[in-house]
Amino acid sequence: MxxxxxxxxxxxxxxxxxxxxxxxxxxxxxxxxxxxxxxxxxxxxxxxxxxxxxxxxxxxxxxxxxxxxxxxxxxxxxxxxxxxxxxxxxxxxxxxxxxxxxxxxxxxxxxxxxxxxxxxxxxxxxxxxxxxxxxxxxxxxxxxxxxxxxxxxxxxxxxxxxxxxxxxxxxxxxxxxxxxxxxxxxxxxxxxxxxxxxxxxxxxxxxxxxxxxxxxxxxxxxxxxxxxxxxxxxxxxxxxxxxxxxxxxxxxxxxxxxxxxxxxEGKYHLDGHRKCETRMAPVETARAGGLCPVCGKPVTVGVLNRVEQLADRDAGIRSPRARDFRSLVGLDQIVAETLGVAGRTTRRVEELMGRLLERLGPELSILTEVPGEEIQKVGGPRLREGIERVRSGDIVLLGGYDGEFGTVKVFPDESAPSSLRSLFPPSSPSSPSPTSSSQ
Ligand SMILES: [Zn+2]
Ligand SMILES: [Zn+2]
Missing domain, CATH: 3.20.20.140 (Metal-dependent hydrolases)
Known part of the structure; x- marks a missing residue:
């Protein structure tokens, strides 16, 4: 393969x-x-x-x-x-x-x-x-x-x-x-x-x-x-x-x-207006009549909403020709969070990335296949935890909208519930993405 x-x-x-x-x-x-x-x-x-x-x-x-x-x-x-x-x-x-x-x-x-x-x-x-x-x-x-x-x-x-x-x-x-x-x-x-x-x-x-x-x-x-x-x-x-x-x-x-x-994490997952900083889940867009609450103009309708419009099946049903898939987060992102540094391109991140690749092989195999204990030997227990969180989907996501990339946090803030796959703005705390239960 x-x-x-x-x-x-x-x-x-x-x-x-x-x-x-x-x-x-x-x-x-x-x-x-x-x-x-x-x-x-x-x-x-x-x-x-x-x-x-x-x-x-x-x-x-x-x-x-x-x-x-x-x-x-x-x-x-x-x-x-x-x-x-x-x-x-x-x-x-x-x-x-x-x-x-x-x-x-x-x-x-x-x-x-x-x-x-x-x-x-x-x-x-x-x-x-x-x-x-x-x-x-x-x-x-x-x-x-x-x-x-x-x-x-x-x-x-x-x-x-x-x-x-x-x-x-x-x-x-x-x-x-x-x-x-x-x-x-x-x-x-x-x-x-x-x-x-x-x-x-x-x-x-x-x-x-x-x-x-x-x-x-x-x-x-x-x-x-x-x-x-x-x-x-x-x-x-x-x-x-x-x-x-x-x-x-x-x-x-x-x-x-x-x-x-x-x-x-994609740039167009949710709806909204980038310049008005209105990030909206489809249910909120429907409630607002498709209009931005800040400027009153129609919002950019994102992918989640558009799929909903064309969907003729409920979430959670596999299509007859479905293949396996894995959802991942970039290794540089996981490493940066593990080290507690802001940038993915800082020297400390690059150093640890270099060591991981040298000892464990290419990034895709580190993210998907390399056993946790091997990762721990090179990158320590926190990196192992980070990669295992990504593998199991136990991470915190804020959906992208109108050209703005979403954000991912591998390690949740102490104040945030760790089991949430998607976090929406405070205006709709109870509207998780329909995809959140389908994996
Ligand atoms: Zn293109
Ligand atoms: Zn607007």
């Missing part, structure tokens, strides 16, 4: 880290324990050049990093974090277009089998819009037509609707999406076989919508910096090859499950 992160960005996308290049991605993938990483941004001419120069085809129809770059990357890691990493050619397109009398804004992930077909696709998309301005280009191209163009560039092209529930830029989003995947891709809808659930939703939320039963649910990081790699990931059986990946994404055969954010 291996972990894959199929949606990332490069330094050529807006608001991304300047070190988001192949060498750093490769090094970080080894540190996280990810064996297959999306290339990100293949539509960008500068990034396409870097991909062409630094990636070489492997025997399984995917790509690996050129030997000298890979060696330089691996040298920055302890021997415990030097597993093999492959790349799959990937990009994300932001489509903004009119359909059914409304403006639609949908993000789509594309995966392509080889650089030649990427070059063909890029040449075609260049005629539609500017690919140079942003690694995630904005094109006035209907999602259905984007899919068609990708399939023309290569019949094995894979299109995955990205973070399908986010309000502003997704296929099912409350602001400019559709009510079903079918409605968006119309006659080509059968080519859509997998959807990305995004940071603000987890599988049980998606299981409530029976029209999603036919889709393989995947999770990816959408990373804008190397350290965010694999904050969500998808687990597959066997060895990474293009054929196996394509089969798993189209039929679910070979898909083991996903590694998830707690959805409350």
């Amino acid at each position: 291996y972990a894959a992160d199929l949606h990332i960005h490069s330094k050529y996308s807006r608001a991304t880290a300047t070190d988001l290049d192949l060498e750093h991605l490769h090094r970080e993938a080894m540190r996280k324990g990810v064996s297959l990483v999306g290339s990100g941004d293949f539509t960008h001419p500068g990034w396409f050049t870097e991909l062409s120069e630094q990636l070489v085809p492997d025997s399984g129809g995917l790509y690996r990093l050129r030997d000298d770059v890979a060696a330089a990357s691996a040298a920055g890691n302890p021997p415990s974090c030097r597993g093999e990493v492959r790349f799959v050619l990937q990009t994300e397109i932001s489509s903004i277009y009119r359909a059914g009398e409304r403006v639609r804004k949908v993000h789509n992930i594309l995966l392509m089998p080889d650089l030649d077909s990427v070059a063909r696709l890029n040449a075609r998309l260049e005629r539609v819009g500017n690919l140079k301005s942003d690694g995630r280009p904005i094109l006035g191209l209907d999602s259905r037509d984007l899919l068609e163009v990708a399939l023309e560039a290569h019949p094995e092209a894979i299109c995955i609707p990205a973070h399908i529930w986010t309000p502003w830029f997704s296929v099912l989003g409350s602001k400019s999406g559709f009510d079903s995947v079918q409605e968006c891709y119309r006659d080509l809808a059968a080519h859509i076989t997998a959807v990305e659930t995004g940071l603000s939703s987890d599988p049980p939320m998606n299981w409530r919508v029976s029209s999603l039963d036919g889709y393989v649910l995947v999770s990816n990081s959408d990373a804008h910096s190397p350290s965010k790699l694999a904050r969500e990931a998808t687990l597959f059986d066997g060895e990474p090859t293009w054929a196996a990946l394509r089969r798993a994404l189209s039929t679910g055969d070979g898909l083991v499950g996903t590694v998830e954010f707690y959805p409350e």
Whole structure:
């Protein structure tokens, strides 16, 4: 089994880290324990050049990093974090277009089998819009037509609707999406076989919508910096090859499950207005008639509420094709809280992280598999407790809203009840998230 992160960005996308290049991605993938990483941004001419120069085809129809770059990357890691990493050619397109009398804004992930077909696709998309301005280009191209163009560039092209529930830029989003995947891709809808659930939703939320039963649910990081790699990931059986990946994404055969954010941590879990600092659970939004109590304008309806609108099943029911999943919190966050320091990037955090990776291996295995006593030997009893709390879901969460990330506390304040999975503002102390009892 291996972990894959199929949606990332490069330094050529807006608001991304300047070190988001192949060498750093490769090094970080080894540190996280990810064996297959999306290339990100293949539509960008500068990034396409870097991909062409630094990636070489492997025997399984995917790509690996050129030997000298890979060696330089691996040298920055302890021997415990030097597993093999492959790349799959990937990009994300932001489509903004009119359909059914409304403006639609949908993000789509594309995966392509080889650089030649990427070059063909890029040449075609260049005629539609500017690919140079942003690694995630904005094109006035209907999602259905984007899919068609990708399939023309290569019949094995894979299109995955990205973070399908986010309000502003997704296929099912409350602001400019559709009510079903079918409605968006119309006659080509059968080519859509997998959807990305995004940071603000987890599988049980998606299981409530029976029209999603036919889709393989995947999770990816959408990373804008190397350290965010694999904050969500998808687990597959066997060895990474293009054929196996394509089969798993189209039929679910070979898909083991996903590694998830707690959805409350995502930026659009609850409703509200960021600038008015109104964070509202769906029940409060309903009570307020959908309006912000501060400014009186309609609130940004988040993912939890939107799922509720489209749901035709009660919470807690597994969809027929459901896979296993685990909800995790970043190791740097747990370490920072264990040490009682504010930042995830302070020297003390980095030192302990380095020791943990060196002694125990990559981050995903520390978070999910390494026995508590091993963790305790390297990081002490409080770190062990922190990781065990995350594994059992015994943590405190405050849901994100309107673009503001939610917050997670692994160790509850003494004053707060430790068994609550979700904490809402004082105005609604008794309205826990419907997902809180479904895991
Ligand atoms: Zn996106
Ligand atoms: Zn407001």
